[in-house]
Amino acid sequence: MLKKTSMMIVGVVGMMSLGLMALGTGSRALADNQKAQEGLTAKATGQMAIRLFPSGTKTVVLCSPSDSEGIALGQALATKLSGALLLVQNAHVLGQATAEALAALSVPEVAPAGTVQPFQLPPGKPMIYVLGNSQQISSAIIAELKAQGYQVQRLAGQGAHLVSEVIAQVAPALPLKPDTAGFLQNWPVYAYGPSHNSAFKIPKSAPQWEKVGVRWNFAEDAAVPLNAPFPDLANLGERGAPVKMTQNLGNAVGVSAVNGIIYAESDDYHLYALNAKTGALLWQTGQLANNLMGNPIVADNMVYVTAGDTGFPFSQVLKYELSQGTSTLVRGLMYSAIYAFNAKTGRMVWRQDFHGNAMPSPVYYNGTVYVATGGGHLWAFNALTGTVKWQAALQGFDSMSSPNVYTNPVTHQTEIVVGTSDQNHVVAVNAANGSILWTQKTALNIFNTGMGDNSPTVDQARNLIIQDSVVNFNKANHTTNLAIYAMNAATGQVLWATDLGRGNAPPAYKAGVSMIHNGVVYVGSPVTSTIYALNEANGKILWTFPIKNAGPAGAGRGNPVYADGVLWVAAGPKVYALNPQTGQELGSYAPGGRFGIVNPVIVGGTMYLDNSYDWVQAIPLKTIDPAVTIRYE
Amino acid sequence: MLKKTSMMIVGVVGMMSLGLMALGTGSRALADNQKAQEGLTAKATGQMAIRLFPSGTKTVVLCSPSDSEGIALGQALATKLSGALLLVQNAHVLGQATAEALAALSVPEVAPAGTVQPFQLPPGKPMIYVLGNSQQISSAIIAELKAQGYQVQRLAGQGAHLVSEVIAQVAPALPLKPDTAGFLQNWPVYAYGPSHNSAFKIPKSAPQWEKVGVRWNFAEDAAVPLNAPFPDLANLGERGAPVKMTQNLGNAVGVSAVNGIIYAESDDYHLYALNAKTGALLWQTGQLANNLMGNPIVADNMVYVTAGDTGFPFSQVLKYELSQGTSTLVRGLMYSAIYAFNAKTGRMVWRQDFHGNAMPSPVYYNGTVYVATGGGHLWAFNALTGTVKWQAALQGFDSMSSPNVYTNPVTHQTEIVVGTSDQNHVVAVNAANGSILWTQKTALNIFNTGMGDNSPTVDQARNLIIQDSVVNFNKANHTTNLAIYAMNAATGQVLWATDLGRGNAPPAYKAGVSMIHNGVVYVGSPVTSTIYALNEANGKILWTFPIKNAGPAGAGRGNPVYADGVLWVAAGPKVYALNPQTGQELGSYAPGGRFGIVNPVIVGGTMYLDNSYDWVQAIPLKTIDPAVTIRYE
Known part of the structure; x- marks a missing residue:
């Protein structure tokens, strides 16, 4: 030319x-x-x-x-x-x-x-x-x-x-079939399943890398060096700085692992899809409407994410004060929406916007996607087309409570269960038509966002719902308790409640996501920065494990995960391997950065994580617990 | 190869x-x-x-x-x-x-x-x-x-x-010297100068394009088609949708025009530098830490912008309610900072972060940059290096009140003047050392963000400060008044106060920025969606002009501008040319989109604007008022 x-x-x-x-x-x-x-x-x-x-x-x-x-x-x-x-x-x-x-x-x-x-x-x-x-x-x-x-x-x-x-x-290739041996096809609920145990065994025929585990770090768009101090520590302090990162910079909760792809939502406004074997970026979305704080829900080759934020406009501040705390709040400052993308290519398929935030993860069940919002509603959408099926008023706003799903074995009725704030309660909604099945306020003196912060856990086999919340706030010395309780999943009736101890009120996400495995409830408390094991039948505490270097923001918000006879926890700056029977520490590892409400995701010999520093990480389990034996299906 | x-x-x-x-x-x-x-x-x-x-x-x-x-x-x-x-x-x-x-x-x-x-x-x-x-x-x-x-x-x-x-x-070339004939070298204060009259005559020798005016549209990163309805109108309604755009999508306030370059801050997290003649993008920053809601301050080949947002975390909502509205709030949800860039290349020179938002524009005076924050402080920085000189506690948080500057002709003391909310007052700070010179709370029953929303106007020649604020809120029917008052700039003493009428409480930025020209105060009220002219000496209303199609969010927030014997206003979906003596409409034009708190910037025959739709626009004055005669220096 x-x-x-x-x-x-x-x-x-x-x-x-x-x-x-x-x-x-x-x-x-x-x-x-x-x-x-x-x-x-x-x-x-x-x-x-x-x-x-x-x-x-x-x-x-x-x-x-x-x-x-x-x-x-x-x-x-x-x-x-x-x-x-x-x-x-x-x-x-x-x-x-x-x-x-x-x-x-x-x-x-x-x-x-x-x-x-x-x-x-x-x-x-x-x-x-x-x-x-x-x-x-x-x-x-x-x-x-x-x-x-x-x-x-x-x-x-x-x-x-x-x-x-x-x-x-x-443009790395999509994962090949042999490289997806231990991965699932779908990720329907926050932390994978109703019991929040996001760990997956691989078959004996799985490739070697899945067995021994892989190690990689992927820097997302707003990534802060992993060994750096918290950004703006000078203004925000040790209590505020990690909260700001979790809410406005990096990854708030854990990743999803489907078909050899790691999906991660970031507060940098992007959804990322990475090759689980190599950490190579397969695609990332353009700038979405708001922070992304869930783990992506994946079903039928679609990935669903919600965009929302933690803020309130001044009008809501005033309204609440003028009503002396009795008016209904709408949480969410900026635009909020649910997006549906093609899981392999990232091509956007549909989108719907909301009044109030959409921070928690959606739930996928039987061709329908459910979203709970800061505007106080549960929405049901046709998963394929995004058409609205119905919306139900929850009588409170959802903060970060990702809904869960339970099917009554007698009536075969499926309910969507979610926590709300102001009013604080757990509510069960009929998945088919949006009618309220039951609402449980408990007798507890719930403080702050309480139940609406936290994602309830479901034990389908035992017909239980587990939820925990801060209670009995003392505004003079700014202390609170964390209480955990079990409810009959069909009626909401409280079966037991256990006090997990008192401490300084956490600055954000004032609860721990629980996980149920084999009759034991595992949960952390950011009030005491301690991991607890409880007897699922009666709520009795079996053992406790204090988290080190939790800092004044507290740690222990993400759910523990059980795999290979070990309990795995991401809390504060470290990942831990614990003896599930005794709470004894088997090993630990500090991969850099810090975990907000992050749960580990384990596939074979690898733990997949993301963090408040805006990184996605793969770590071989043996790096954390050299004695672990990877078990196969 | x-x-x-x-x-x-x-x-x-x-x-x-x-x-x-x-x-x-x-x-x-x-x-x-x-x-x-x-x-x-x-x-x-x-x-x-x-x-x-x-x-x-x-x-x-x-x-x-x-x-x-x-x-x-x-x-x-x-x-x-x-x-x-x-x-x-x-x-x-x-x-x-x-x-x-x-x-x-x-x-x-x-x-x-x-x-x-x-x-x-x-x-x-x-x-x-x-x-x-x-x-x-x-x-x-x-x-x-x-x-x-x-x-x-x-x-x-x-x-x-x-x-x-x-x-x-x-990579269009930077403007050539002959193309900058009517432009200034610096832009030290919100809306250019203490009196907020952002209009500039050009010399007779100016190039033809500056005389006849240019027309272009520049789409910023989150641009919504100019003829589209408000995004998410279905959820937000006619009252909420334009507010959301102004605060979270496009340009909140007007542009700055310096040396042939138009600088625009956007809520899409970017600062843009455009060629004033062609609208071509010269450079844009990477993603900054938060929304940008000021007009850029330019001095000595540097451009200063602040990043901040309107939100409150839930902890502030609760704190305010528990204290029955008496506790001191900190406004700002995400990270906030001031950035200094090279004005020609966009290269970042320094940055400082804040506790609380930094939404308003900074002030440049005599080698120092001043920033008022949602954390309730006025900061002074060395303009060249970003070194902190001092910070002063304002006894209230700043929402969107861009500080202004006044020098006492007797004492030669320079003060930085700014409005704050909760407590609502106007405060004057010694520019040299940060000491508080005076605080004026007025006798008015100020509602909501009131004074902290709005940027005070200074008449250096008459030693006056003009500020307006919503007052006398009725929570039963959600109505309010807008009051405007004049203060002695040296003492803060209130000289007069005028009621600009009652109407529905505006959803955001609950005031109008005033402009002073030749003994007349021009100001809009989003309460009544009306433009007013007042006698500067006694506050008597000279005329009123009702804004059309203001919608339920109200209009008239941006300051009017006087040029070529015409008063120019951007309000709601239109720009207007008014007779400054009578308020009679001389012409109007709807360039697409909608204006938030935007003031026109006029250089020769062109009006430069940006809008809530995330566009920067240049419009020949004759398009708005065909009868206008462009005057030369």
Whole structure:
């Protein structure tokens, strides 16, 4: 198209660089085009570079100007990595313009030293990927860049190998059937199932990686370095900073694992789909309407997520005060919605918006998706089309209580069970038509968001519902108790209640999600930062395990998980392996970052997690408990 | 690098497409590479395409596979337009894979028909840009695409011209000196100056475009079509929907115009810098920590913006209720910060975070930047370095009150003046050291956020501060008054107060920003949806102008602007030209969208605006008032 002439400008930046490469090659023809001419000076070039990446970038791809296919591949890679593509002057000379562009693309230090800021790349020089062999870009250039303090990695020299390397980075293949041996087809309820035990055995024929476990870290869009202090610790303090991260930056609750894909919802406004084996990004959505705080619900090749936030407008603050706490609140500041995506491609299929937040996870049951909202309603949608089936008024707003499902073995009636705040109660709704089946307020003196914060647990076999809530708040010293109780799932009748102890009132998510396994209820309390095992029949405490380094925000919100004869817990900065019979610690591991309401998800030899630092992680179980024996189906 | 062989896959998508083009060209060599092979089937190709743009795209760039430079340019263009690059099979055949990719890239209809969703591309087929001449991509292909319902535009055929067209799209040049004749060097205060009259005469020597005015529309990242109904109208209603857009989607207040650049802050989390002449994007920031609701403050080649939101956590709701409205609130749900950027390049220079929101605009004065926060403090920073100079407690939280500046002509002491809520008052702080100079609570029965919502206006020449606030709320029928009052700027003493009438309490920003010109105070009231002119000396109402189609959210929040003997107002869905002496309507225009707290910014013959729909707009004044005569300096 353009005749190749001598290139005055060889090192130019980013997506722009390609325009400018072309500009360089066509510079004679452009001489009389004033507008283009303005862009041709080295100064203007630098400005354009900076304008495209005004705050710097983490990644630069370096290509030879004579290598068209390499540039094409480089573009793909640079775009995927949100980086810039630069051209060397020739195989042996980096070139001044490129050197200047590299300097301009370094991420500036913009905050007081030692602080970490949310939604802000860490300061430093970009990582450089060199595309092509040493005839295209010499080793001397790489050595020169390394001497200047850049990290440099050459991506292969051989054509086909280079292509496959880039493809693997840019568009990794969906998991192959043999790599999904231990994974489920669907993820219908928060923490997978009614009992919240998100652990899955793999068959003996499963591939080796599923048996020994894999290790990878995936940085989501707002990722904070895993060893960094909490962002804005100076203003928010040790009590507030982790809460802000959990609610407004990273992942609030755990991941979902379906068909070899790890789905993670982030408060950075994106849903991510990763290859469970490699951690490679398969797709991510565009910016959704609000924070995402559930684990994705997956059914029939669709993935359902809800977007919502924890806030109240000032009108609700006033209304509540003027009514002396008696008026019905609507929780949710920004837009909120449920989205349905194709589980393999991420293509959006339908969406519905709500009045009030939609923070908790939906429930999928029998072709219907149920969503409880901060506007105080339970909605039922046709899972395939998004058509509204009905909505039911819950007589309270839902904060973070993900609904659960129970089917009465006598009447075969299925109910959707959910906790609400203001009024605080647990309510069961007929899944078929939205009629209220029962409401249980308990005799407890519930404080704050109480029951509406927490997701009830269902034991289908024993016809039980377990829920816990903060009670008996003392506003003088800001202490509270956490109470846990069991209800008859068919009637709501309270069967037992147990006091899990008193402590400082937690700043957010004031409860622990419980998990039921083999007649034992396992639950954490952020009030006491302790894990408890209770006899499911009578609520008697069997053992306790105090969590270390919980900090003033408290820890123990995510449900424990039982697998391979071990109880696994993610709490505060660590994951723990406990003896399920005694609570004795078998091992622990600090993978970096901190867990909010996160439950581990275990498939074979791997634990999958995400965290408040906006990372998704895979950790081999043996890293946490070297003595564990992975059991097969 | 790779030998060209026959291409099996010719039409492939996006950044991926280039990988795949290369893949195609190197397909023989890849045959024994299992991982790459998986990606080679047409099915896998389609999956990758969809995974890169899982929700479709607005734009596709079409290139010839044999045109390397065109592909490079196309990549730059596609990336800038957040679109995909596709390759035709050859000059005369689109190719099946490309056709399928085009279909997959169409934005799906995901919501109930007739509704518009925030942060969601409108459904439909992408716009196609064809790069290259008819030898590269034939007119028959374009005709075929048009017949299928695609909008198609060929971008030139000539090399240099094509390059300059793409460069103009991708990285337009900064405004040239001759094009900045009427523009200021700095923008130190909300709505430009202490009196809030953001209108600027141009010299007689100014270029023609500045005299006759320009017209353009720039769609920001969350832009909703300008003729669409409010997003989520079904849930939010006519009263709530425009408020949500103003606070959580688009531009809350007006733009800043400096050195030929229009700066706009958006609730979509980005700051934009546009060429004032063309509307071309010069740069935009990455995702910042929160909504941006001020107009950017520009001084000494730096631009200062604050990120914050309107929300309260539940803990604040409870605290306020338990204290029966007496406790001190902290406003702000998510992270909040002030950012300093290089005004020409967008490169971040420094950042500081706050406890509580930072919604209002900062003030720049004499090398210092001042920020008032929802945490109830006024902060002073070294403008160049971001170093904290001091912070002062305001005895109330700031909602959306952008501080203003006044210098006492006798003492030469400069004060920063700001309104706060709970407690409601206006406070003057010594700009030099943060000491409180005076606090004025007035005798008014202020309701709700009252004074802390609104930005006080300063008449330096007459030593006056004007502020208005909602008062005398009746909770039975939800009505209120708007009162406006004048204070001695040196002492805070109230000189007069005028009742601007009673009406329904506005849902948000419960006041109008006033503007002072030539002894007259101009102000709107969202309580009565009326514009008022008052005698500045005694507060007597001179005339009133009722705003049409204000809707139940009310209108008139943005300050009027005086220029060319005309009073200009942006209110509800329209801009108006009024006779400043009588309030008589001289003309009006509905540019699409709706204005929140937006003031017009007038430079020569052009009015610059942004709106709740997330658009920045330039409108020739003559479009609004055909009889206007542009006056020169």
